[in-house]
Amino acid sequence: MAHPFIIAVDGPAASGKGTLSKRLASDLGLNHLDTGLLYRAVGAAMLEAGGDLDDLESCASVARSLDLSTLDPDFLAQHHIGEAASKVAVHPPVRAALLQAQREFADLAPGAVLDGRDIGTVDCPNAPAKLYVTASIDARAARRHAQAVAKDPSVTLDAIKADLARRDARDAGRSDAPMTQADDALLLDTTEMSIDAAFSAARDFVSSKRPA
16 A cells, blocks of 8 residues: 655745645645644633643643644634744644644545644654745735734734744744754745745645655
């Protein structure tokens, strides 16, 4: 039996990796998991319960009981939940609790596209195809602001940019599984790229890694 084909897509928030991952999964007939939703779900649950986002064991307890089938992408896309997700994601017990669920998802036939911060370096280090999608912070802030202002007109571009900078620092600076580009990952800087151009480059790279 052929092993599931896994594509690992990493990179900072608002780089375009989510859109690219969904499109790759649809085009190739693979499962898709936005692993950030898992951390967002933990953060959302902690906020709803009035819990302390710095409480490692409470956050890990929520992570251990998470049901992937109940994730609501639209609800979890809220800006304040993204901020909470970045805070709980620095906790090693939370990452350990979610790691197994992500690997089990990756092993489902016929394969999967997983996007996050450390898929190619920690979650699925043996994935045959790895991408690292990034963009300048100004470009990412503009994209995220365009999304956020539709729901909350009071959100400012400066606030979004400052938030992304904080999240980048947390994600890249955490001691456990920091966000970094895998040595064998294709770097895609989407600052000046259209989604079609980024998809074309990613698709060509993935095709070169997929067994005939």
